[in-house]
Amino acid sequence: MSIGKVGARKLMASFAIFLIATGFGMARYEIKDTPPNLSRFESTIASGGKTELSGIVVDEPDEREKNTRLIVETDNVKILVYAQHYPEFEYGDELSVSGKLKKPENFSGDFDWAGYLAKDDIYYEMLYPKINLVARGKGSWVKRQMFALKAKYLSALSKVIPEPYAAFMGGLTVGAKRAIGKNLLEDFRKTGIIHIVVLSGYNISLVADTVMRAVSFLPTVFATSLGVLGIILFAVMTGASATVVRASLMSLLVVLARTTGRVYEITWALFLTGFFMVLHNPKILRFDAGFQLSFLATFAIIFLAPRIEEKLHFIPKKFQFREIFSATLATQIFVLPLLLYKMGMFSVVSVPVNLLVLIFVPATMLFGFITGAVGMFSALLSVPLGWISFAFLRYELGVVETFAKLPFASFNVSNFPLWLTLAVYILYGFLIYKLNRRNTRKNQVA
Amino acid sequence: MSQKRMAILLAGFIGGVLLRSFLNLGWAFAGFFVFYLSFR
CATH class of the missing domain: 2.40.50.140 (Nucleic acid-binding proteins)
Known part of the structure:
Protein backbone atom coordinates (compact mmCIF):
# COMPACT_ATOMS: atom_id res chain seq x y z
CA MET A 1 0.00 0.00 0.00
CA SER A 2 1.41 3.43 -0.87
CA ILE A 3 2.03 6.08 1.79
CA GLY A 4 -0.58 8.33 0.24
CA LYS A 5 -3.22 5.68 0.71
CA VAL A 6 -2.24 5.08 4.32
CA GLY A 7 -2.41 8.82 4.98
CA ALA A 8 -5.83 9.08 3.36
CA ARG A 9 -7.07 6.10 5.37
CA LYS A 10 -5.83 7.61 8.61
CA LEU A 11 -7.50 10.89 7.74
CA MET A 12 -10.75 9.12 7.00
CA ALA A 13 -10.54 7.23 10.28
CA SER A 14 -10.00 10.49 12.18
CA PHE A 15 -12.88 12.07 10.35
CA ALA A 16 -15.12 9.12 11.15
CA ILE A 17 -14.20 9.35 14.84
CA PHE A 18 -14.96 13.06 14.75
CA LEU A 19 -18.37 12.53 13.15
CA ILE A 20 -19.35 9.76 15.54
CA ALA A 21 -18.31 11.91 18.48
CA THR A 22 -20.33 14.82 17.09
CA GLY A 23 -23.35 12.54 16.86
CA PHE A 24 -22.87 11.49 20.47
CA GLY A 25 -22.57 15.12 21.52
CA MET A 26 -25.84 16.00 19.78
CA ALA A 27 -27.57 12.98 21.25
CA ARG A 28 -26.38 13.80 24.77
CA TYR A 29 -27.73 17.34 24.49
CA GLU A 30 -31.01 16.08 23.06
CA ILE A 31 -31.51 13.75 26.04
CA LYS A 32 -30.81 16.59 28.49
CA ASP A 33 -33.10 18.91 26.57
CA THR A 34 -36.06 16.56 26.79
CA PRO A 35 -37.89 17.66 29.93
CA PRO A 36 -39.72 15.20 32.19
CA ASN A 37 -43.47 14.85 31.90
CA LEU A 38 -44.76 18.39 32.40
CA SER A 140 -29.25 14.30 51.69
CA TRP A 141 -27.85 13.93 55.22
CA VAL A 142 -24.31 14.84 54.13
CA LYS A 143 -25.47 18.01 52.41
CA ARG A 144 -27.52 19.03 55.44
CA GLN A 145 -24.54 18.58 57.75
CA MET A 146 -22.20 20.50 55.45
CA PHE A 147 -24.66 23.39 55.03
CA ALA A 148 -25.17 23.50 58.80
CA LEU A 149 -21.40 23.61 59.31
CA LYS A 150 -21.16 26.45 56.81
CA ALA A 151 -23.92 28.38 58.57
CA LYS A 152 -22.13 27.92 61.90
CA TYR A 153 -18.86 29.08 60.38
CA LEU A 154 -20.48 32.16 58.83
CA SER A 155 -22.22 33.14 62.04
CA ALA A 156 -18.89 32.76 63.90
CA LEU A 157 -17.30 35.11 61.37
CA SER A 158 -19.99 37.75 61.68
CA LYS A 159 -19.63 37.77 65.47
CA VAL A 160 -16.10 39.18 65.26
CA ILE A 161 -15.91 40.81 61.83
CA PRO A 162 -18.24 43.71 60.93
CA GLU A 163 -20.31 43.82 57.75
CA PRO A 164 -19.75 44.00 54.83
CA TYR A 165 -16.33 42.49 55.61
CA ALA A 166 -17.84 39.33 57.11
CA ALA A 167 -19.99 38.77 54.01
CA PHE A 168 -16.91 39.36 51.85
CA MET A 169 -14.96 36.78 53.88
CA GLY A 170 -17.88 34.34 53.53
CA GLY A 171 -17.81 34.76 49.74
CA LEU A 172 -14.04 34.46 49.61
CA THR A 173 -13.74 31.32 51.72
CA VAL A 174 -16.90 29.28 51.18
CA GLY A 175 -18.65 31.13 48.32
CA ALA A 176 -21.53 32.03 50.64
CA LYS A 177 -24.42 33.41 48.67
CA ARG A 178 -25.11 36.14 51.21
CA ALA A 179 -26.00 39.62 50.10
CA ILE A 180 -22.79 41.65 50.02
CA GLY A 181 -24.76 44.71 48.94
CA LYS A 182 -25.51 45.90 45.47
CA ASN A 183 -23.08 48.84 45.46
CA LEU A 184 -20.16 46.82 46.65
CA LEU A 185 -20.87 44.03 44.17
CA GLU A 186 -20.96 46.65 41.42
CA ASP A 187 -17.53 47.86 42.60
CA PHE A 188 -16.21 44.29 42.39
CA ARG A 189 -17.56 44.04 38.86
CA LYS A 190 -16.14 47.39 37.81
CA THR A 191 -12.68 46.48 39.00
CA GLY A 192 -12.79 43.02 37.41
CA ILE A 193 -12.35 41.03 40.61
CA ILE A 194 -15.87 39.67 41.13
CA HIS A 195 -14.45 36.16 40.63
CA ILE A 196 -12.98 36.04 44.13
CA VAL A 197 -16.32 36.54 45.91
CA VAL A 198 -18.08 33.81 43.98
CA LEU A 199 -15.35 31.31 44.81
CA SER A 200 -13.13 30.96 41.80
CA GLY A 201 -11.02 27.99 40.86
CA TYR A 202 -8.07 29.80 42.42
CA ASN A 203 -9.68 29.78 45.86
CA ILE A 204 -10.60 26.11 45.55
CA SER A 205 -7.12 25.09 44.49
CA LEU A 206 -5.73 26.97 47.51
CA VAL A 207 -8.10 25.07 49.80
CA ALA A 208 -7.32 21.72 48.17
CA ASP A 209 -3.61 22.38 48.45
CA THR A 210 -3.91 23.27 52.13
CA VAL A 211 -6.04 20.19 52.85
CA MET A 212 -3.41 17.97 51.26
CA ARG A 213 -0.59 19.64 53.17
CA ALA A 214 -2.47 19.32 56.43
CA VAL A 215 -2.83 15.55 56.04
CA SER A 216 0.57 14.91 54.44
CA PHE A 217 2.14 13.64 57.68
CA LEU A 218 -0.15 10.58 57.61
CA PRO A 219 0.67 7.37 55.72
CA THR A 220 -0.05 7.76 51.98
CA VAL A 221 -3.27 5.77 51.91
CA PHE A 222 -4.82 7.73 54.77
CA ALA A 223 -3.51 11.07 53.50
CA THR A 224 -4.96 10.46 50.05
CA SER A 225 -8.31 9.21 51.32
CA LEU A 226 -8.66 12.06 53.79
CA GLY A 227 -7.52 14.62 51.24
CA VAL A 228 -9.96 13.36 48.62
CA LEU A 229 -12.80 13.26 51.15
CA GLY A 230 -11.91 16.77 52.38
CA ILE A 231 -11.94 18.24 48.88
CA ILE A 232 -15.27 16.57 48.02
CA LEU A 233 -16.94 17.67 51.26
CA PHE A 234 -15.69 21.21 50.79
CA ALA A 235 -17.11 21.28 47.25
CA VAL A 236 -20.48 20.02 48.57
CA MET A 237 -20.45 22.64 51.34
CA THR A 238 -19.94 25.49 48.91
CA GLY A 239 -22.90 24.39 46.79
CA ALA A 240 -20.84 22.68 44.06
CA SER A 241 -21.18 25.26 41.31
CA ALA A 242 -19.65 24.38 37.93
CA THR A 243 -16.55 26.46 38.75
CA VAL A 244 -16.07 24.67 42.05
CA VAL A 245 -16.61 21.24 40.51
CA ARG A 246 -14.07 21.96 37.78
CA ALA A 247 -11.41 23.14 40.21
CA SER A 248 -12.12 20.33 42.69
CA LEU A 249 -11.93 17.62 40.03
CA MET A 250 -8.63 19.00 38.78
CA SER A 251 -7.27 19.11 42.32
CA LEU A 252 -8.44 15.52 42.87
CA LEU A 253 -6.59 14.45 39.73
CA VAL A 254 -3.42 16.09 41.12
CA VAL A 255 -3.83 14.07 44.32
CA LEU A 256 -4.47 10.82 42.48
CA ALA A 257 -1.56 11.38 40.11
CA ARG A 258 0.76 11.97 43.07
CA THR A 259 -0.40 8.85 44.87
CA THR A 260 -0.31 6.54 41.89
CA GLY A 261 3.04 7.93 40.80
CA ARG A 262 1.72 8.99 37.45
CA VAL A 263 2.58 12.21 35.69
CA TYR A 264 -0.06 14.87 36.13
CA GLU A 265 -0.60 16.35 32.72
CA ILE A 266 -2.52 19.51 33.38
CA THR A 267 -3.71 19.87 29.79
CA TRP A 268 -5.40 16.48 29.84
CA ALA A 269 -6.71 17.06 33.32
CA LEU A 270 -8.40 20.25 32.14
CA PHE A 271 -9.89 18.72 29.01
CA LEU A 272 -11.04 15.49 30.62
CA THR A 273 -12.60 17.40 33.52
CA GLY A 274 -14.39 19.64 31.05
CA PHE A 275 -15.49 16.62 29.00
CA PHE A 276 -16.95 14.75 31.98
CA MET A 277 -18.72 17.86 33.23
CA VAL A 278 -20.27 18.46 29.83
CA LEU A 279 -21.17 14.77 29.60
CA HIS A 280 -22.94 15.07 32.95
CA ASN A 281 -24.74 18.28 32.05
CA PRO A 282 -24.22 19.39 28.44
CA LYS A 283 -26.12 22.60 29.01
CA ILE A 284 -23.34 24.18 31.08
CA LEU A 285 -21.32 24.54 27.89
CA ARG A 286 -23.72 27.15 26.60
CA PHE A 287 -25.58 28.49 29.63
CA ASP A 288 -23.15 28.49 32.57
CA ALA A 289 -20.96 31.59 32.39
CA GLY A 290 -19.08 30.44 35.51
CA PHE A 291 -18.04 27.20 33.81
CA GLN A 292 -17.03 28.97 30.61
CA LEU A 293 -15.00 31.66 32.38
CA SER A 294 -13.35 29.19 34.72
CA PHE A 295 -12.40 26.89 31.86
CA LEU A 296 -10.99 29.73 29.76
CA ALA A 297 -9.09 31.21 32.71
CA THR A 298 -7.47 27.84 33.45
CA PHE A 299 -6.65 27.40 29.79
CA ALA A 300 -4.96 30.82 29.82
CA ILE A 301 -2.97 29.97 32.95
CA ILE A 302 -1.70 26.75 31.38
CA PHE A 303 -0.86 27.97 27.90
CA LEU A 304 -0.48 31.73 27.90
CA ALA A 305 0.84 32.62 31.35
CA PRO A 306 4.18 30.75 30.97
CA ARG A 307 4.83 32.51 27.66
CA ILE A 308 4.12 35.89 29.25
CA GLU A 309 6.24 35.03 32.29
CA GLU A 310 9.27 34.43 30.04
CA LYS A 311 9.11 38.01 28.88
CA LEU A 312 8.78 39.59 32.30
CA HIS A 313 12.37 39.47 33.55
CA PHE A 314 12.09 42.94 35.04
CA ILE A 315 9.42 41.89 37.53
CA PRO A 316 10.80 40.43 40.78
CA LYS A 317 10.07 36.79 41.58
CA LYS A 318 9.60 37.59 45.26
CA PHE A 319 6.21 36.73 46.82
CA GLN A 320 5.33 34.98 43.51
CA PHE A 321 4.87 38.46 42.12
CA ARG A 322 5.93 37.55 38.59
CA GLU A 323 3.78 34.40 38.58
CA ILE A 324 0.68 36.22 39.80
CA PHE A 325 1.27 39.06 37.35
CA SER A 326 1.59 36.80 34.31
CA ALA A 327 -1.35 34.62 35.40
CA THR A 328 -3.53 37.70 35.91
CA LEU A 329 -2.54 39.23 32.60
CA ALA A 330 -3.06 35.94 30.72
CA THR A 331 -6.44 35.36 32.34
CA GLN A 332 -7.63 38.89 31.68
CA ILE A 333 -6.60 38.75 28.03
CA PHE A 334 -8.29 35.39 27.62
CA VAL A 335 -11.63 35.97 29.33
CA LEU A 336 -12.09 39.50 27.96
CA PRO A 337 -14.05 38.65 24.79
CA LEU A 338 -16.45 36.39 26.69
CA LEU A 339 -16.90 38.99 29.43
CA LEU A 340 -17.64 41.65 26.82
CA TYR A 341 -20.16 39.36 25.13
CA LYS A 342 -21.85 38.20 28.34
CA MET A 343 -21.61 41.21 30.66
CA GLY A 344 -20.87 44.08 28.28
CA MET A 345 -18.41 45.69 30.68
CA PHE A 346 -14.72 46.34 30.23
CA SER A 347 -12.66 46.97 33.33
CA VAL A 348 -9.58 49.08 32.69
CA VAL A 349 -8.18 48.64 36.18
CA SER A 350 -8.62 44.88 36.52
CA VAL A 351 -4.93 43.96 36.16
CA PRO A 352 -3.58 46.29 38.89
CA VAL A 353 -6.54 45.52 41.17
CA ASN A 354 -6.13 41.75 40.75
CA LEU A 355 -2.42 42.06 41.42
CA LEU A 356 -2.84 44.15 44.55
CA VAL A 357 -5.60 41.93 45.92
CA LEU A 358 -4.63 38.39 44.86
CA ILE A 359 -1.24 38.53 46.58
CA PHE A 360 -3.03 38.72 49.92
CA VAL A 361 -5.87 36.31 49.17
CA PRO A 362 -4.14 33.13 50.46
CA ALA A 363 -3.32 34.80 53.80
CA THR A 364 -6.81 36.29 54.05
CA MET A 365 -8.44 32.93 53.43
CA LEU A 366 -6.18 31.21 55.93
CA PHE A 367 -6.99 33.71 58.69
CA GLY A 368 -10.66 33.63 57.70
CA PHE A 369 -10.82 29.86 58.14
CA ILE A 370 -8.93 29.99 61.43
CA THR A 371 -11.13 32.83 62.73
CA GLY A 372 -14.32 30.95 61.79
CA ALA A 373 -13.09 27.62 63.12
CA VAL A 374 -11.94 29.02 66.47
CA GLY A 375 -15.06 31.19 66.65
CA MET A 376 -17.29 28.12 66.45
CA PHE A 377 -15.94 27.09 69.85
CA SER A 378 -15.15 30.42 71.47
CA ALA A 379 -16.03 33.84 70.15
CA LEU A 380 -13.67 35.45 72.66
CA LEU A 381 -10.61 33.54 71.46
CA SER A 382 -11.41 34.39 67.87
CA VAL A 383 -11.44 38.16 68.47
CA PRO A 384 -7.70 38.77 67.89
CA LEU A 385 -7.79 36.50 64.83
CA GLY A 386 -10.78 38.49 63.62
CA TRP A 387 -8.70 41.67 63.83
CA ILE A 388 -6.00 40.19 61.62
CA SER A 389 -8.63 38.99 59.13
CA PHE A 390 -10.26 42.40 59.24
CA ALA A 391 -6.96 44.14 58.45
CA PHE A 392 -6.57 42.03 55.30
CA LEU A 393 -10.22 42.50 54.28
CA ARG A 394 -10.05 46.25 54.94
CA TYR A 395 -7.02 46.54 52.68
CA GLU A 396 -8.65 44.48 49.90
CA LEU A 397 -11.95 46.34 49.98
CA GLY A 398 -9.99 49.60 50.18
CA VAL A 399 -8.20 48.72 46.93
CA VAL A 400 -11.49 47.75 45.27
CA GLU A 401 -13.33 50.88 46.42
CA THR A 402 -10.49 53.25 45.53
CA PHE A 403 -10.12 51.89 42.03
CA ALA A 404 -13.89 51.66 41.46
CA LYS A 405 -14.14 55.39 42.21
CA LEU A 406 -11.82 56.29 39.36
CA PRO A 407 -13.88 57.81 36.55
CA PHE A 408 -12.25 55.64 33.90
CA ALA A 409 -12.35 52.38 35.92
CA SER A 410 -14.70 50.68 33.50
CA PHE A 411 -16.86 51.38 30.54
CA ASN A 412 -19.82 49.62 29.01
CA VAL A 413 -19.59 47.91 25.66
CA SER A 414 -23.09 47.09 24.58
CA ASN A 415 -23.93 44.48 21.95
CA PHE A 416 -20.56 42.85 21.58
CA PRO A 417 -21.51 40.34 18.84
CA LEU A 418 -21.22 36.56 19.14
CA TRP A 419 -19.44 36.17 15.82
CA LEU A 420 -16.71 38.57 16.93
CA THR A 421 -16.34 36.70 20.22
CA LEU A 422 -15.90 33.41 18.37
CA ALA A 423 -13.56 35.00 15.84
CA VAL A 424 -11.33 36.36 18.63
CA TYR A 425 -11.19 32.92 20.29
CA ILE A 426 -10.24 31.24 17.03
CA LEU A 427 -7.46 33.83 16.65
CA TYR A 428 -6.38 33.26 20.28
CA GLY A 429 -6.32 29.51 19.72
CA PHE A 430 -4.15 29.94 16.65
CA LEU A 431 -1.73 32.33 18.38
CA ILE A 432 -1.40 30.10 21.43
CA TYR A 433 -0.75 27.08 19.24
CA LYS A 434 2.01 29.00 17.43
CA LEU A 435 3.54 30.37 20.64
CA ASN A 436 3.61 26.97 22.34
CA ARG A 437 4.96 25.17 19.28
CA ARG A 438 7.79 27.66 18.99
CA ASN A 439 8.52 27.11 22.64
CA THR A 440 8.58 23.32 22.29
CA ARG A 441 11.02 23.62 19.39
CA LYS A 442 13.24 25.98 21.39
CA ASN A 443 13.30 23.46 24.23
CA GLN A 444 14.13 20.63 21.85
CA VAL A 445 17.05 22.61 20.39
CA ALA A 446 18.26 23.53 23.87
CA MET B 1 -5.77 5.37 21.80
CA SER B 2 -3.35 8.03 20.64
CA GLN B 3 -3.54 11.52 22.09
CA LYS B 4 -4.45 12.91 18.69
CA ARG B 5 -7.43 10.56 18.36
CA MET B 6 -8.55 11.45 21.86
CA ALA B 7 -8.37 15.16 21.02
CA ILE B 8 -10.47 14.55 17.89
CA LEU B 9 -13.00 12.62 19.95
CA LEU B 10 -13.29 15.44 22.50
CA ALA B 11 -13.52 18.13 19.83
CA GLY B 12 -16.25 16.20 18.01
CA PHE B 13 -18.28 15.68 21.15
CA ILE B 14 -18.02 19.32 22.24
CA GLY B 15 -18.81 20.44 18.70
CA GLY B 16 -21.92 18.26 18.65
CA VAL B 17 -23.14 19.57 21.99
CA LEU B 18 -22.59 23.17 20.92
CA LEU B 19 -24.25 22.66 17.55
CA ARG B 20 -27.32 21.09 19.14
CA SER B 21 -27.46 23.83 21.81
CA PHE B 22 -27.89 26.49 19.14
CA LEU B 23 -30.16 24.52 16.78
CA ASN B 24 -32.95 22.01 17.27
CA LEU B 25 -32.27 18.39 16.38
CA GLY B 26 -33.52 18.69 12.80
CA TRP B 27 -31.37 21.67 11.91
CA ALA B 28 -28.41 20.31 13.83
CA PHE B 29 -28.55 17.12 11.75
CA ALA B 30 -28.85 19.20 8.58
CA GLY B 31 -25.73 21.15 9.60
CA PHE B 32 -23.98 17.91 10.48
CA PHE B 33 -24.83 16.46 7.07
CA VAL B 34 -23.64 19.54 5.17
CA PHE B 35 -20.38 19.37 7.11
CA TYR B 36 -20.02 15.68 6.22
CA LEU B 37 -20.67 16.31 2.53
CA SER B 38 -18.18 19.18 2.43
CA PHE B 39 -15.44 16.85 3.66
CA ARG B 40 -16.28 13.79 1.63
Missing part, protein backbone atom coordinates in the same frame (compact mmCIF):
# COMPACT_ATOMS: atom_id res chain seq x y z
CA SER A 39 -48.37 17.83 31.33
CA ARG A 40 -49.73 18.36 34.86
CA PHE A 41 -47.95 21.72 35.18
CA GLU A 42 -48.79 22.79 31.64
CA SER A 43 -52.51 22.20 32.20
CA THR A 44 -52.29 24.22 35.45
CA ILE A 45 -50.75 27.13 33.57
CA ALA A 46 -53.36 26.85 30.79
CA SER A 47 -56.11 27.23 33.38
CA GLY A 48 -54.65 30.39 34.95
CA GLY A 49 -51.72 29.00 36.93
CA LYS A 50 -53.23 28.96 40.44
CA THR A 51 -52.10 25.86 42.23
CA GLU A 52 -51.09 24.27 45.49
CA LEU A 53 -48.25 21.83 45.59
CA SER A 54 -45.84 20.31 48.03
CA GLY A 55 -42.15 19.79 47.45
CA ILE A 56 -38.70 19.73 48.99
CA VAL A 57 -36.11 22.52 49.03
CA VAL A 58 -33.32 20.84 47.06
CA ASP A 59 -30.64 23.51 47.18
CA GLU A 60 -29.42 26.07 49.65
CA PRO A 61 -31.74 29.10 49.79
CA ASP A 62 -30.19 31.97 47.84
CA GLU A 63 -30.60 35.16 49.87
CA ARG A 64 -30.73 38.24 47.69
CA GLU A 65 -31.28 41.84 48.66
CA LYS A 66 -35.02 41.83 47.93
CA ASN A 67 -35.99 38.18 48.32
CA THR A 68 -34.87 34.65 49.02
CA ARG A 69 -34.88 32.22 46.15
CA LEU A 70 -35.82 28.64 46.90
CA ILE A 71 -35.56 25.73 44.50
CA VAL A 72 -38.46 23.41 45.29
CA GLU A 73 -38.68 20.00 43.67
CA THR A 74 -41.97 18.25 43.17
CA ASP A 75 -42.57 15.19 40.95
CA ASN A 76 -39.01 15.46 39.59
CA VAL A 77 -39.68 19.00 38.37
CA LYS A 78 -37.89 21.96 39.93
CA ILE A 79 -39.64 25.26 40.56
CA LEU A 80 -37.91 28.53 41.43
CA VAL A 81 -39.84 30.12 44.29
CA TYR A 82 -39.31 33.78 45.19
CA ALA A 83 -40.04 34.17 48.90
CA GLN A 84 -39.83 36.85 51.56
CA HIS A 85 -36.72 36.76 53.76
CA TYR A 86 -38.84 35.59 56.71
CA PRO A 87 -39.79 32.98 57.75
CA GLU A 88 -36.47 31.38 56.92
CA PHE A 89 -36.31 28.01 55.21
CA GLU A 90 -33.40 25.69 54.72
CA TYR A 91 -32.14 22.87 52.55
CA GLY A 92 -34.22 19.70 53.07
CA ASP A 93 -37.43 21.44 54.18
CA GLU A 94 -40.69 20.03 52.89
CA LEU A 95 -42.98 22.90 51.95
CA SER A 96 -46.56 23.31 50.92
CA VAL A 97 -46.69 26.16 48.42
CA SER A 98 -49.79 27.83 47.06
CA GLY A 99 -49.67 30.57 44.46
CA LYS A 100 -49.46 31.24 40.76
CA LEU A 101 -47.25 29.04 38.62
CA LYS A 102 -45.64 30.64 35.58
CA LYS A 103 -42.99 29.94 32.99
CA PRO A 104 -39.73 31.89 33.23
CA GLU A 105 -39.65 34.80 30.81
CA ASN A 106 -36.61 36.40 29.26
CA PHE A 107 -36.67 39.95 30.63
CA SER A 108 -33.89 41.25 28.41
CA GLY A 109 -32.86 40.32 24.90
CA ASP A 110 -29.23 39.70 25.89
CA PHE A 111 -29.77 37.07 28.53
CA ASP A 112 -31.60 33.78 28.08
CA TRP A 113 -33.06 33.47 31.58
CA ALA A 114 -35.33 30.55 30.69
CA GLY A 115 -32.41 28.68 29.13
CA TYR A 116 -30.22 29.45 32.13
CA LEU A 117 -32.81 27.97 34.51
CA ALA A 118 -33.50 24.97 32.27
CA LYS A 119 -29.80 24.09 32.56
CA ASP A 120 -30.58 23.06 36.14
CA ASP A 121 -33.94 21.48 35.19
CA ILE A 122 -35.94 24.44 36.49
CA TYR A 123 -38.93 24.95 34.21
CA TYR A 124 -41.31 27.08 36.32
CA GLU A 125 -41.34 30.03 38.70
CA MET A 126 -43.64 31.17 41.52
CA LEU A 127 -43.63 34.73 42.80
CA TYR A 128 -44.21 35.18 46.52
CA PRO A 129 -46.61 32.28 47.09
CA LYS A 130 -48.04 31.33 50.47
CA ILE A 131 -45.57 28.89 52.00
CA ASN A 132 -46.13 26.49 54.89
CA LEU A 133 -43.46 24.33 56.43
CA VAL A 134 -44.58 20.70 56.47
CA ALA A 135 -41.45 18.92 57.69
CA ARG A 136 -37.73 19.38 58.16
CA GLY A 137 -34.69 17.19 57.55
CA LYS A 138 -35.46 15.71 54.12
CA GLY A 139 -32.82 15.50 51.39
